Structure formats: structure tokens, C-alpha cells
Amino acid sequence: MPIELSTADADFAGRFADFVDAGRETATDVSAVVAGIVADVRARGDAAVVDLTRRFDRMEVTAQTLRFTGAEIAAAKDRIEPDLHAALELAADRIRAFHAGQLPADHDAVDAQGIRAGWRWSAIDDVGIYVPGGLASYPSTVLMNAIPAKVAGVRRLVMTTPTPGGTVNPLVLYAAHLAGVDEIYRVGGAQAIAALTFGTGTIAPVDKITGPGNAYVAEAKRQLYGRVGIDMVAGPSEILVVADSAANPDWLAADLLSQAEHDRVAQAILMTDDTDLARRTAQAVDATLDALGADVARESWARFGAIITVRSLDEAPPLIDALAPEHLALSIADPQAMFARIRHAGSVFMGYRTPEAIGDYIGGPNHTLPTGRRARFSSGLSVADFMKRTTFLDCSAEGLAAVGPAAARLAEAEGLPAHALSVTRRLG
Amino acid sequence: MPIELSTADADFAGRFADFVDAGRETATDVSAVVAGIVADVRARGDAAVVDLTRRFDRMEVTAQTLRFTGAEIAAAKDRIEPDLHAALELAADRIRAFHAGQLPADHDAVDAQGIRAGWRWSAIDDVGIYVPGGLASYPSTVLMNAIPAKVAGVRRLVMTTPTPGGTVNPLVLYAAHLAGVDEIYRVGGAQAIAALTFGTGTIAPVDKITGPGNAYVAEAKRQLYGRVGIDMVAGPSEILVVADSAANPDWLAADLLSQAEHDRVAQAILMTDDTDLARRTAQAVDATLDALGADVARESWARFGAIITVRSLDEAPPLIDALAPEHLALSIADPQAMFARIRHAGSVFMGYRTPEAIGDYIGGPNHTLPTGRRARFSSGLSVADFMKRTTFLDCSAEGLAAVGPAAARLAEAEGLPAHALSVTRRLG
Incomplete structure (x- = not known):
């Protein structure tokens, strides 16, 4: 049975705080195993990748x-039903269009002191990009990682995915083709992350790795972070559905379960000011679970x-911010007013007619989002994650004369005389 | 003696590759010590912070x-010479003006299918923000971290800095005051990072931590990454100075040493097409070292x-990109043309009259930059590092009808029936 909380209860504050702090991330310690795999791939390259793939994926390669x-x-492509071609292409087009709007602008300006500064x-x-194999081998993962990379202008986009027992999801390959992936390798696990980082005879190294994975993949990314860029530390998925009395319990039940079906440690939360709706939604969840x-x-x-019952939806904003949910569905009459009152959420699904699943596949915004309250300080994947910014500074003689003495004075105060000299020798 | 390489040498490619790969980051394993400190602060809060501060900073608190x-x-403020007030204020004003131009734009649009999407x-x-104590206690560190945070709109900005033996740099306190820091604590090391992450009775927790630190601070940030946001993995600093025959050897020597004086494992590299300039610059470096x-x-x-000698500056761009330097000084006649030909650098200092030290203090761009070839995939600190983006999606009934069936089809193909139901129930 899901936990039930009500802001009307005297002990709500403490129970809600415990609920917010309760972790769902299991601390499987795979660090030693991963360190061994990483060292092996670094030392032996392709030979290690081939050995590890035979062992973990039970296949000849x-x-x-x-x-x-x-x-x-x-x-x-030929192994996919034709209507799925069209669905994937529509998804790819919409995701591409949305992300094209994220291309960041350069800046280049000269200030009043005659100093030019900006960024490019x-x-x-x-x-x-890493794409899981087996049951969680999703074409949507490919689109959501590869399309922003190509919109950013990445010149070489490499995908790795494990093919346990030689099995591959043709939708994943077709999605990679649609998204413009340049190379695809049948490698998974920590060995794939190590191969992408250090390179092997067959796989040239990359600068950054994105995409979800199991505990071994996540630990490999964490260990190699700094040597390569990574996207984020991702935990189990979650949704908070805020509903008022006009919401449809059957729709809400499907919303809650669309998160719950991702993972045994996923989390689905309903928040409502209508206790009758809460009861009917719980019943609809049970009925849907039985049907599925x-x-x-x-x-x-x-x-x-x-299920969190509030006396009024006015109580919702601070509770939403405390949960900082990855997905926030606002099945309420005025979602815009609620959105204006909250600060922390990965992505928001507005109104009765916007199921979160639209965002997973086809809406346009990225479905790779911060989990586990990380929306307090981080954002979903975007085009900028596949770019970097170089700043620049260009002093005229007048500009240097205007600001140089202050810089030299600060350098001296910090005990860095060569810094000061690099300015004063030019002022002399 | 610095290493000397020349593109005219037959073995240049191999020697340059070794030079690029040579690490300067020492692998001090402080992880167990840091894990103990983190656990202690998490469990005992203020009492642990007080004990650890007495022990490591040798002071009563x-x-x-x-x-x-x-x-x-x-x-x-009264302990600082008046001309330093003005210098710090000028620096703060210029850094604030530059970073104000980095505030990112929101997006909100309805597409042809009637689906509204965007981000906020x-x-x-x-x-x-963490500011080191002792010899590396710099007011410029405070400005470069605190000002972008306040430009972003951070409502509570907390600074911690160790005060070994009770000593504090008044410039650091005054810089914090100028930059609008809200709370300052005399705590350093891994205990400061743990206190900021979990909170203590005295220090309320934060969502993200930025700023440089020693190996203990860096390891604590790495261990707690995910629970809090962090800025980056920073290694020892470096500069690549590219010079042509019109450059001034004395200026170049000061540029090289202004990097070298930061750290025994900092790196300063001169690249030039003029062997005579190389020789005279090396002499100027030695003379300056003797003088200082x-x-x-x-x-x-x-x-x-x-010192890397190239036959022509046309050879420079791929070498620059391979080094992906934190700081790139272009002491050449046409820096803009060279900038257009390179891809990887943290920050670029254009022309004979732009010493890197101007960027450290007063130019405007941030001096917190990716080191150790990380400019291939990451950027310097910016206002966006103190913000997060929430995407949103809002389907009209028509919009859902237009894209819903494709989303449901993809959900079914991925084996996620509740996702499909959350769409089809709304289409029914």
C-alpha cells in the first residue's frame, strides 16, 4: 500500500520531511569490479572489450x-512495422525542432574602457551515447541523447549498446540512423564506458559520454568523470501528480503507473485537495494494475x-519544491498559476490533457531529467550539454591603461608578483 | 629545464603526444580520511565541525x-589600504557587468500542432562557495564565485573559509561583502563541504557548492556530488602562450611565470615560430625568476x-586543440584569425596587450576555467551554473490528438503499457 499523508494531520511536517529524505537509491558497491574492468580495457583495448563482451553478454564477437x-x-528498418517508422520520424522531427531553439548565442562587445570581451x-x-540493452533498450533514449548532440554540431557521435546473447532492438538501430549517429558498437557495461574514454584499436575515444545505464555503467561514468565529460548522476525516476477535483481518476491512475512501470524503485506520488478523488484514483490504480x-x-x-492530501492547493507549492520532482504533472484548472508559484521541477506537464508520456516520446523537450531532488540544482539534458564556451578578452593599449594598475595592485596584494609584472611591464 | 619540442624534429608527433598525455595531477588517496570526516559531520553536526576545526586549523572555536x-x-575594510578598496570595487563592477550579459532567456511557444512547450x-x-585559507586565500576567488551567483539571483549565498591559527585575509572578507555574500563561516577542508551539504545546527544546508580547494576539499565535493551540485573537477592550472616574432620576450616571460607561480604543478608553455624569440624568452624567464x-x-x-617551436604558425591550431589549454594567450599580430581556427580553450587572451592576469582579476570573464584538457568538453564558471532550467509541455485537445497516437504506439513498442494508457484514455 502506498503511504498516505495529509496536511491536516498533526504530525504531517515530520512525516513529510522523512518522506522527502527517504532514499530509493540502493548502494550497490560495484566500485572495485568497475575499477578492474576499466583498468583492463585501458591496458588491453579491443582484446579486453571482446573478452568482457563474451563473458557478460554471452556472445561471440x-x-x-x-x-x-x-x-x-x-x-x-525492414524489421520494424511501417507505422512505427512514421511514429519515430515524427518524434525525431519534434525533438529536433524543440532543441534547435536551445542553440546558445555568442557574445562579443567592447566596453567603455576599450576592452573587448565575450564568449564563443x-x-x-x-x-x-550509452543505450541500455535488454528490456530497457529504448529508441526514445537514442533520440533524446543523439538529437541534441547533432543539433549542437557534434562531428562524431558514437553509440554503444549491449546486445545480450546477440539480441538487438531494431528500433534502437533505426532511431540511431534517424538521429544521425555516426558509429554504433555492440558493447555495454563498464567496458563500453572505458572503451569510449580511453579508446581501443577499434573505437576511437570521445570527449563526453551521456545516457542512462545500470549500476556498473553509472559507476564507470563516475570513476572516469574528469577524464571525460559525463551528463549527470541519475537515480530512479519519479513523478508528482497534482490534481484537483475536476481531474479524471482513470487518467491519473495511468499517469502514476506510467512512472511506476519504469522501475521497482521508481516513485509515483499523487497530491490532491480532494479526498474523494484520492480514493477513486487509488481504486483506479488497483484496477489498472490488475488489468495490466x-x-x-x-x-x-x-x-x-x-498519496498526499492537502486542505487546499495553496499548500502545494512548498511541498512541491521540497520534493523537487523529476516530473511534475499539474492536472488542475489553472496549471500556469501553480507553475508560477513553484521553483524546483525537472519538467512540468500542464493541465488535464498533457500526460507525462507525451514528454517521454514526442513532445519535444528532453526526457533526460534530474532525479532524486536534484532539480534543486540541475537541469535536464539540452543542446548546451554538447557544447562548451570559450571566453575571450582583448585589451587595447587604452583599455590596459585603464584597468591594468588595479589588476597589478590586486596581484601584489595576493602575493603573486609575476601576475603584477605581466601587467606593469606592458604599462611601462 | 623546460622541455623543448620542435615540429621540425622527426620524432615530434610521438613526443608531443606523450607531452599532451603526461598527467600533473598527483593521485593522493584521501578518500578514506574524507569519508570519515563527512560521516562525522553528518552525524554530529556542529560538534564535529568544532572538533575538526580545532584539530586542523589549530584554533579555539x-x-x-x-x-x-x-x-x-x-x-x-579598515584593515585594507584605501587604494585596494577602489581596485576591488572596480573588479567587482566589471565582473558583475560581464556576467549580467550571461543571464539566459526563457522560451515559451505554441507549435503548429497546438502544443505549447518551452523552458523557464x-x-x-x-x-x-568555498574559499581556501592560508597562502592561497584570494579575494579574486570570492568575486569570481559570488558575483555570478548573485547575478543569477541566488537568494542565500554562504561562504566558508578556513582561518588557520585564527588568521583571515581581510581582503577575502571585504570581497565577500562587496559581492553580497549573506553568511561567512570560519570552516575549511572536507568538514566545510560536509557542513554545507548536510547542514549543522549553525549552518543551514545548500543546494550547490562551488570554489577551489585542496585535495581534501576536492575529494569531499566528489564524494558528495549528486547529493549537492558541484562546479567542476579542477586540476592544476596551465597557460599556453603563442607568440610571433613581434612579441616582447620580457612580457612573455612574465605571462609564463604568472601561471607558474600559482602552483609547483602548474604548467606554462610557449609556442612560437621564432627560435630566436624562444631563446630570448627563456633567458627572460630565468632573469625574472632570479629577480623575484x-x-x-x-x-x-x-x-x-x-617551449614548442613550430616552423610556421599555420601548424599551431591542431597543437593548441590537442592541448586544450585552460588559458590561451595569443601574442601574435592577428589573434582573431588564429581564434577562428581553434576549437578548444578555456579562455583566450588576444594580442600583445592582453596579459592573462587581466582576466584573473578585472577583465570581466570568469577566471574559474577547465584545466587538464577539459576545455574539450567543459566551460568556465558562468551565471547558468547558479541556475537550473525547468522545461514544460502543455497539450491542447487538438495537440494531443495530433501526436498522441504516435506516442502511444512508441510506448507499446517499448513495452510500457501504462505509458500508452495515459495517452489513449485521454484520446477516447
Whole structure:
């Protein structure tokens, strides 16, 4: 049974604080195993990748067959039902259009002192995206990582995905093709992250790696962060659905379960000012679970689900901010007014007719979002994550004369005489 | 003696590759010590902070005296020579003006399908900045971290700095005052990072921590990354000075040493097409070292310094990109043309009259920059580092009808039936 909290209860504050602090991330310590895999791939390159792939993915592979051929990628299209072609293409087009609006602007200006300053954005050269295999091998993951990278202008976009027992999801290959991925390798796990970082004979190294993965992939990214760029530390997914009495319990139940079905440690929370709606939604969740026979969603809802009753939706904003949810669905009459009152959420789904699933696939905004209250300080994936900014400064003689003495004075005060000399020698 | 490389040498490619790959970051393993400090502060709060501060900073302190009082901060101003007031104020004003131009724009648009989508930026609520104590206690560090945070709109900006033996740099306190820091604590090391992350009785927790620090501070930030946001993994500083025959050897020598004097493992590199200039600059470096008696700079230049001779400056761009330097000084006749040909650098200093030290203090752009070739994939500190972006999606009934069926089809193909239901129930 999901936890039930009500702001009308005397002990609400303490119970809500405990609920906010309760972690769902299991601390599997895989660091030693991952460190061994990373060292092996760094030392032996392709040979290590081939050995580890045979062992973990139970398949024969050689350095020559690690990379998917153009024929294999082209053949994937034929294995997909035609209506899925159109759906993927519509999704790719809409995601591309949204992210194209995120390209950042350069800046170049001369100030009153005659000093020119600004910045220039440029794409990261080589990027790797990791796509999980098996049951969580999703074409939407490919689109949401690869399209922003290509919009940014990444010149070489490499994808790795494990193919356990040789099985690959043709939708993943076709999505990669649609998104403009340049190279695809049948490698997964920590060995894929290490191969992308250090390079092997077959796989040239990249500068940054994005994409979700299991505990081994996440730990490898954490260990190699700094040597390569990474996207984020991602935890289990969550949704907070805020509903008023006009919301439809069957719609809300599907919204809650669409999060819960991702993962046994996913979290779905309903917040409402209508106790009758809360009751009817809980019933609809149970009925939907029975109809779907969804074990993962059932466990997530029972263990981590929650129903929070508020006396008035005026109480909602600080509670929403405390939860800082990855996904915030506002199934209320005036979602815009509520949005204006909250500060922390990864992505917001406005009104009765915007299910979060639209954002997962086709809305346009990225579905890679900060989890576990990290929306307090971080953002979803964007085009800027595939770029970097170089600032610049250009002093005229007059500009240097105007600001140089103050800089030299500060350098002396900081005990850095060569800094001061580099200015005063030019002023002399 | 600094290493000497020339593109005219037959073995240049291999030697340059080794030079690029050579690490300067020492792998001090402080992880166990830091984990112990973090656990202690998390469990015992102020009591742990007080104990650790007594031990590491050799000073008496209580929970009540951890925070600098307004009177202490005001008194700092009187301990500073008046001309330094003006220099710090000019620096603060220029840094503020530059960063104000970095405030990102929101986006809100309805597309042809009737789907509204966009994003909204907002400041991070609570931010902590770490400022080292002792010899590397710099007011410029305060300005470069605190001003972008306040430009972003951070509502509570907390600074921690160790005061070994009770000593504090009054310039650091005055810079914090100028920059609008809200609270200052005399705490340093891993205990400061843990206190900012978990909070203590005296110090309320923050959402993100920025600023440089020693190996303990860096390891604490790495361990707590995810629980709080952090700025970056920073390594030892470096500069690449590219010079043509019209450059002044004495100016170049000061530029090289202004980097070398930061740290025994800092790196200063000269690249030039003029062997005579190279020789005269090396002599000027030695003369300047003798005049300054600078041990740190002398060791850095001898161990990690380099002079790279190119046959023509046309050879420079790929070498610059391979080094991806934190600081790139272009002491050449046409720096703009060279800038257009390179892709990776943290910050560029254009022309003969722009010493890097201007950027350290007063130019405007941030001096917190990616080191150790990380300019390939990351950027200097900016206003956006103190903000986060919330995306949103708002479907009209028509919009949902237009894109919903494709989303439901993709959800089914991914084996996520509740996702599909959350769409189809609304289409019914």
C-alpha cells in the first residue's frame, strides 16, 4: 500500500520531511569490479572489450564485428512495422525542432574602457551515447541523447549498446540512423564506458559520454568523470501528480503507473485537495494494475507510492519544491498559476490533457531529467550539454591603461608578483 | 629545464603526444580520511565541525563563533589600504557587468500542432562557495564565485573559509561583502563541504557548492556530488602562450611565470615560430625568476614548462586543440584569425596587450576555467551554473490528438503499457 499523508494531520511536517529524505537509491558497491574492468580495457583495448563482451553478454564477437555495419543498420528498418517508422520520424522531427531553439548565442562587445570581451560556443568534437540493452533498450533514449548532440554540431557521435546473447532492438538501430549517429558498437557495461574514454584499436575515444545505464555503467561514468565529460548522476525516476477535483481518476491512475512501470524503485506520488478523488484514483490504480498484470509497477506503487492530501492547493507549492520532482504533472484548472508559484521541477506537464508520456516520446523537450531532488540544482539534458564556451578578452593599449594598475595592485596584494609584472611591464 | 619540442624534429608527433598525455595531477588517496570526516559531520553536526576545526586549523572555536559577525566583516575594510578598496570595487563592477550579459532567456511557444512547450530558468536557492585559507586565500576567488551567483539571483549565498591559527585575509572578507555574500563561516577542508551539504545546527544546508580547494576539499565535493551540485573537477592550472616574432620576450616571460607561480604543478608553455624569440624568452624567464626569487614558479617552470617551436604558425591550431589549454594567450599580430581556427580553450587572451592576469582579476570573464584538457568538453564558471532550467509541455485537445497516437504506439513498442494508457484514455 502506498503511504498516505495529509496536511491536516498533526504530525504531517515530520512525516513529510522523512518522506522527502527517504532514499530509493540502493548502494550497490560495484566500485572495485568497475575499477578492474576499466583498468583492463585501458591496458588491453579491443582484446579486453571482446573478452568482457563474451563473458557478460554471452556472445561471440571479435574486434572486427564490434561495430554494426551499414547493412545491419539498414536491415533494422525492414524489421520494424511501417507505422512505427512514421511514429519515430515524427518524434525525431519534434525533438529536433524543440532543441534547435536551445542553440546558445555568442557574445562579443567592447566596453567603455576599450576592452573587448565575450564568449564563443562550440560543439564538443566527439561524443559517446550509452543505450541500455535488454528490456530497457529504448529508441526514445537514442533520440533524446543523439538529437541534441547533432543539433549542437557534434562531428562524431558514437553509440554503444549491449546486445545480450546477440539480441538487438531494431528500433534502437533505426532511431540511431534517424538521429544521425555516426558509429554504433555492440558493447555495454563498464567496458563500453572505458572503451569510449580511453579508446581501443577499434573505437576511437570521445570527449563526453551521456545516457542512462545500470549500476556498473553509472559507476564507470563516475570513476572516469574528469577524464571525460559525463551528463549527470541519475537515480530512479519519479513523478508528482497534482490534481484537483475536476481531474479524471482513470487518467491519473495511468499517469502514476506510467512512472511506476519504469522501475521497482521508481516513485509515483499523487497530491490532491480532494479526498474523494484520492480514493477513486487509488481504486483506479488497483484496477489498472490488475488489468495490466504489471509486476514492476505494482511493486513500485506499493513500496514507494504516496498519496498526499492537502486542505487546499495553496499548500502545494512548498511541498512541491521540497520534493523537487523529476516530473511534475499539474492536472488542475489553472496549471500556469501553480507553475508560477513553484521553483524546483525537472519538467512540468500542464493541465488535464498533457500526460507525462507525451514528454517521454514526442513532445519535444528532453526526457533526460534530474532525479532524486536534484532539480534543486540541475537541469535536464539540452543542446548546451554538447557544447562548451570559450571566453575571450582583448585589451587595447587604452583599455590596459585603464584597468591594468588595479589588476597589478590586486596581484601584489595576493602575493603573486609575476601576475603584477605581466601587467606593469606592458604599462611601462 | 623546460622541455623543448620542435615540429621540425622527426620524432615530434610521438613526443608531443606523450607531452599532451603526461598527467600533473598527483593521485593522493584521501578518500578514506574524507569519508570519515563527512560521516562525522553528518552525524554530529556542529560538534564535529568544532572538533575538526580545532584539530586542523589549530584554533579555539565554538558553534557560536563559527560565523563571522557583521562587525568582524565591517572591521575588515579598515584593515585594507584605501587604494585596494577602489581596485576591488572596480573588479567587482566589471565582473558583475560581464556576467549580467550571461543571464539566459526563457522560451515559451505554441507549435503548429497546438502544443505549447518551452523552458523557464530559475536561480538555485542556496549556494555555498568555498574559499581556501592560508597562502592561497584570494579575494579574486570570492568575486569570481559570488558575483555570478548573485547575478543569477541566488537568494542565500554562504561562504566558508578556513582561518588557520585564527588568521583571515581581510581582503577575502571585504570581497565577500562587496559581492553580497549573506553568511561567512570560519570552516575549511572536507568538514566545510560536509557542513554545507548536510547542514549543522549553525549552518543551514545548500543546494550547490562551488570554489577551489585542496585535495581534501576536492575529494569531499566528489564524494558528495549528486547529493549537492558541484562546479567542476579542477586540476592544476596551465597557460599556453603563442607568440610571433613581434612579441616582447620580457612580457612573455612574465605571462609564463604568472601561471607558474600559482602552483609547483602548474604548467606554462610557449609556442612560437621564432627560435630566436624562444631563446630570448627563456633567458627572460630565468632573469625574472632570479629577480623575484620565486621558488614555486622556478620549480613549475623546470618540471612542467615547455617551449614548442613550430616552423610556421599555420601548424599551431591542431597543437593548441590537442592541448586544450585552460588559458590561451595569443601574442601574435592577428589573434582573431588564429581564434577562428581553434576549437578548444578555456579562455583566450588576444594580442600583445592582453596579459592573462587581466582576466584573473578585472577583465570581466570568469577566471574559474577547465584545466587538464577539459576545455574539450567543459566551460568556465558562468551565471547558468547558479541556475537550473525547468522545461514544460502543455497539450491542447487538438495537440494531443495530433501526436498522441504516435506516442502511444512508441510506448507499446517499448513495452510500457501504462505509458500508452495515459495517452489513449485521454484520446477516447
